[in-house]
Amino acid sequence: MNPKLYTFLWAVATVIFIILSSLAVASVAKLIARWRGKNQLYQSRTFAGYFFASPWIVGYIIFVIGPTLASLYWSFTRFKLPEPPVWVGLQNYIQLLTTDDQFRVSILNSIYVTLFGLPLQLATALVLALLLYRRLPGEQVFRMIYYLPVMLAANSAMLITWRLVLNPNNGILNTLIRMVESVFPFLVPVRQVVVWFTELTNAAFLGLQRGDFNLLQQTVARGLPGPDVMPLWHQSQLWSKPAIIFIGVWSCGAMMMIYLAALCSVPTHLYEAALVDGANGWQRFWRITFPMISPATFYNLVVGIIATLQIFEQSYVLTDNGGPAQSTYFVAYYLWRSTFRFNKIGYGAAMSWILLVLILVLTLIQFRLANRWVYYEYEEA
Amino acid sequence: MRSKVWILATVVSALAILLSACAKPTPAPTQPPAPQPTQPPAPQPTQPPAAEKVTIQVMVVDYIPDKTDKWLEEEVVPAFQKEHPNINVEFVYVNWGTLDETVQGYFAAGEGADILNLGSEYVAEYGDRLAPLGQYFKDWPDWAQFLPGTLDTVMWEGEPRGLPWLTAPRAYMCRTDILKDVGWDHVPTTFAEMVKLAGDATIVEGGALKRQGFTPLDDWQEYISLIWTLGGSIYKDDGSPNFDSPEAKAALQFMYDRRRAVLPNEQTAGLPETTGALLASDLVACQWGNLWGAPATSDPIWEKIELFPGFTHPDFPKSKPVVQVFNDWLAIPAYSKHIPEAVEFLKFLGSAENLNTYNSHFGSFPPRKDAWFGYVEKDTVMKKMGELMSQYGVGFADIRETAQFRDVLMAEMPLYFTDAQDLDTTLKNIQEKYTQILRDAGRLP
Numbered sequence: 001m002n003p004k005l006y007t008f009l010w011a012v013a014t015v016i017f018i019i020l021s022s023l024a025v026a027s028v029a030k031l032i033a034r035w036r037g038k039n040q041l042y043q044s045r046t047f048a049g050y051f052f053a054s055p056w057i058v059g060y061i062i063f064v065i066g067p068t069l070a071s072l073y074w075s076f077t078r079f080k081l082p083e084p085p086v087w088v089g090l091q092n093y094i095q096l097l098t099t100d101d102q103f104r105v106s107i108l109n110s111i112y113v114t115l116f117g118l119p120l121q122l123a124t125a126l127v128l129a130l131l132l133y134r135r136l137p138g139e140q141v142f143r144m145i146y147y148l149p150v151m152l153a154a155n156s157a158m159l160i161t162w163r164l165v166l167n168p169n170n171g172i173l174n175t176l177i178r179m180v181e182s183v184f185p186f187l188v189p190v191r192q193v194v195v196w197f198t199e200l201t202n203a204a205f206l207g208l209q210r211g212d213f214n215l216l217q218q219t220v221a222r223g224l225p226g227p228d229v230m231p232l233w234h235q236s237q238l239w240s241k242p243a244i245i246f247i248g249v250w251s252c253g254a255m256m257m258i259y260l261a262a263l264c265s266v267p268t269h270l271y272e273a274a275l276v277d278g279a280n281g282w283q284r285f286w287r288i289t290f291p292m293i294s295p296a297t298f299y300n301l302v303v304g305i306i307a308t309l310q311i312f313e314q315s316y317v318l319t320d321n322g323g324p325a326q327s328t329y330f331v332a333y334y335l336w337r338s339t340f341r342f343n344k345i346g347y348g349a350a351m352s353w354i355l356l357v358l359i360l361v362l363t364l365i366q367f368r369l370a371n372r373w374v375y376y377e378y379e380e381a
Numbered sequence: 382m383r384s385k386v387w388i389l390a391t392v393v394s395a396l397a398i399l400l401s402a403c404a405k406p407t408p409a410p411t412q413p414p415a416p417q418p419t420q421p422p423a424p425q426p427t428q429p430p431a432a433e434k435v436t437i438q439v440m441v442v443d444y445i446p447d448k449t450d451k452w453l454e455e456e457v458v459p460a461f462q463k464e465h466p467n468i469n470v471e472f473v474y475v476n477w478g479t480l481d482e483t484v485q486g487y488f489a490a491g492e493g494a495d496i497l498n499l500g501s502e503y504v505a506e507y508g509d510r511l512a513p514l515g516q517y518f519k520d521w522p523d524w525a526q527f528l529p530g531t532l533d534t535v536m537w538e539g540e541p542r543g544l545p546w547l548t549a550p551r552a553y554m555c556r557t558d559i560l561k562d563v564g565w566d567h568v569p570t571t572f573a574e575m576v577k578l579a580g581d582a583t584i585v586e587g588g589a590l591k592r593q594g595f596t597p598l599d600d601w602q603e604y605i606s607l608i609w610t611l612g613g614s615i616y617k618d619d620g621s622p623n624f625d626s627p628e629a630k631a632a633l634q635f636m637y638d639r640r641r642a643v644l645p646n647e648q649t650a651g652l653p654e655t656t657g658a659l660l661a662s663d664l665v666a667c668q669w670g671n672l673w674g675a676p677a678t679s680d681p682i683w684e685k686i687e688l689f690p691g692f693t694h695p696d697f698p699k700s701k702p703v704v705q706v707f708n709d710w711l712a713i714p715a716y717s718k719h720i721p722e723a724v725e726f727l728k729f730l731g732s733a734e735n736l737n738t739y740n741s742h743f744g745s746f747p748p749r750k751d752a753w754f755g756y757v758e759k760d761t762v763m764k765k766m767g768e769l770m771s772q773y774g775v776g777f778a779d780i781r782e783t784a785q786f787r788d789v790l791m792a793e794m795p796l797y798f799t800d801a802q803d804l805d806t807t808l809k810n811i812q813e814k815y816t817q818i819l820r821d822a823g824r825l826p
Contacts, residue, residue, distance in 0.1 A: 170653035228588030325795035
């Protein structure tokens with residue numbers, strides 16, 4: 001067949017499908033409205049509304065709901081291309097949760113970065129937002145500067161740049177640290193303590209993760225590192241996750257903007273009343289600002305947890321495929337490797353559903369706990 | 382009135398699209414005759430019935446955009462079609478990042494490209510789904526020209542499943558001027574000498590490496606090469622992993638000792654970032670790798686670099702130097718409906734002249750000895766590497782469940798190298814995990 005005619009026929013068929021499916025969805029919606037006893041005008045509006053929304057609805061069903069359901073089915077199968085999927089029940093889930101060391105390592109790595117990285121991101125975003133809220137000259141420029149990393153952070157080119165920046169030998173970051181220390185020598189012992197503390201905590205974590213505390217024992221035995229010892233960033237398993245957390249903190253611009261919008265919505269009369277009552281700066285922040293922006297904190301926390309648990313590019317680009325020693329082997333990365341490199345599609349699907357359930361559970365817990373600390377002004381009203 | 386104009390415009394546009402779609406396809410623009418590559422007389426191919434026109438599709442992953450693709454489409458195909466006017470050839474270009482998904486998709490669908498460009502270790506993954514081609518190559522005189530080390534890559538269960546296409550051997554190379562500075566007048570010939578040299582040639586200042594005696598320090602592919610060097614193998618006769626062997630232990634111990642000779646402790650910062658080849662930068666004394674990671678062969682620095690195949694171990698009588706040979710190759714999947722035609726194109730592409738031209742794009746080696754003319758012969762470095770490959774080459778092939786195997790090694794080896802676990806635990810973990818992987822894949826009972 002002439003390829004152009006083939007393409008034209010497919011295009012016509014697609015348009016006809018969209019129109020027919022939209023008519024079908026709209027008709028069903030109108031029928032439901034009729035069954036519910038709605039009047040003719042309501043039914044007509046229902047029909048029109050669903051007719052125009054249906055192209056998106058049908059597309060969502062075909063390209064999102066459909067693959068999701070297929071993934072759920074595959075998670076209960078042993079599926080290795082090109083063989084067809086073979087039903088194995090809960091075997092994939094049992095293996096992941098009980099015997100797969102790599103999955104345990106990846107989950108713990110993801111939880112580490114979320115547990116330690118997210119509070120730092122939130123705190124940094126809040127501090128930046130408070131600074132920008134002061135209406136200083138050039139605030140628009142600063143807002144752009146702090147928001148730019150959001151667009152660049154997980155971009156592969158930017159991550160390759162971070163590899164250069166974080167080079168332990170001549171990277172910009174370590175070079176800057178050395179420069180500052182040459183001007184302020186009293187910072188050297190501070191850096192030694194920070195290095196030692198970071199290596200100790202990460203060695204302890206690795207020990208818990210693997211059930212083997214050799215590395216922790218050696219780190220303790222080594223004592224305080226010498227003045228020449230610099231952070232090794234992506235070169236060392238004791239520094240790779242802090243490196244990723246550092247990049248996460250650098251890209252907290254989106255959270256900062258959310259906080260900035262929340263700060264602008266805090267009623268100023270509260271501050272005036274507090275000033276009249278003699279409240280100092282910290283009291284005004286802790287008693288007024290922080291509670292009033294708690295919805296923004298809650299939003300950043302929920303979205304932050306969801307995003308951090310799905311880190312992938314940093315594993316793939318920054319630390320060279322989950323290394324060193326799988327210290328940056330995260331769940332999303334393991335999921336990808338299982339599916340596209342190991343050709344274990346059912347196994348990867350099971351992993352994705354476990355990750356979904358984990359995120360859902362954490363989100364639900366946050367929503368339940370939110371009643372205790374998130375304050376919405378309209379509730380008062 | 383306005384709506385009538387819109388309706389008329391819509392109808393006219395639809396008619397125009399319909400009429401253009403129904404038009405005959407425009408003929409391809411005439412190209413100037415492609416220059417004919419000189420080649421030895423090709424054996425007479427078996428011709429399909431003259432009336433039947435066949436199109437074969439070739440999936441290519443090893444290519445340089447605007448160079449290799451142009452050569453294939455503008456020179457190779459026209460020359461091929463002069464001999465086989467009934468066979469049309471089309472190319473599909475993919476990249477390494479999407480190769481696995483593309484190939485798996487073909488096999489899942491049971492259709493796709495008729496020729497697949499695969500990497501060195503892929504025969505273990507797809508061997509049983511590739512067409513056995515022994516009957517097509519048994520009477521092909523050119524077959525004898527291919528290096529045995531390269532043919533390892535394409536064999537599965539005694540049958541060739543394709544043809545080697547690109548060969549990149551890995552050998553050891555040392556800067557003789559740096560060696561001389563640290564009191565060495567020869568490259569290392571034993572494992573112990575390599576460890577000593579790595580330490581002697583390393584400079585550490587201020588907690589950071591200023592010069593590294595050897596790189597890389599933790600390459601899993603070198604580990605496999607070292608096992609072969611010691612006379613061992615990574616599989617036992619029953620197909621189970623062999624990481625409880627003395628060779629596997631000695632190889633890993635050697636890598637640890639060499640690493641310790643270079644990095645006194647794991648708090649030493651690595652080399653600074655640099656551009657260009659490390660061996661040309663004075664940052665490294667010795668390295669293991671292929672010529673792509675080395676200075677350009679035209680660089681005068683090569684007067685101070687010695688290529689050598691490796692070392693031996695006095696405690697292992699079977700040890701001999703090994704040059705690990707990576708071969709990318711062209712396979713024919715069993716689902717192909719045009720296997721004889723695809724074989725004809727393979728043979729054409731596998732001629733000495735064509736392999737020489739193709740590999741000249743990459744600076745790699747043609748996998749057949751009689752194709753080592755021109756850029757190979759004229760370049761002393763390539764000539765030397767070629768000699769090492771001929772004498773010591775072992776194909777990086779039949780590595781089963783490579784992706785998972787790699788992950789196991791990349792997880793366990795660094796734990797040993799960073800003193801997080803000992804040697805015996807590391808080997809035990811590798812053995813157990815890899816055995817389970819092979820069992821899950823159905824390769825072991």
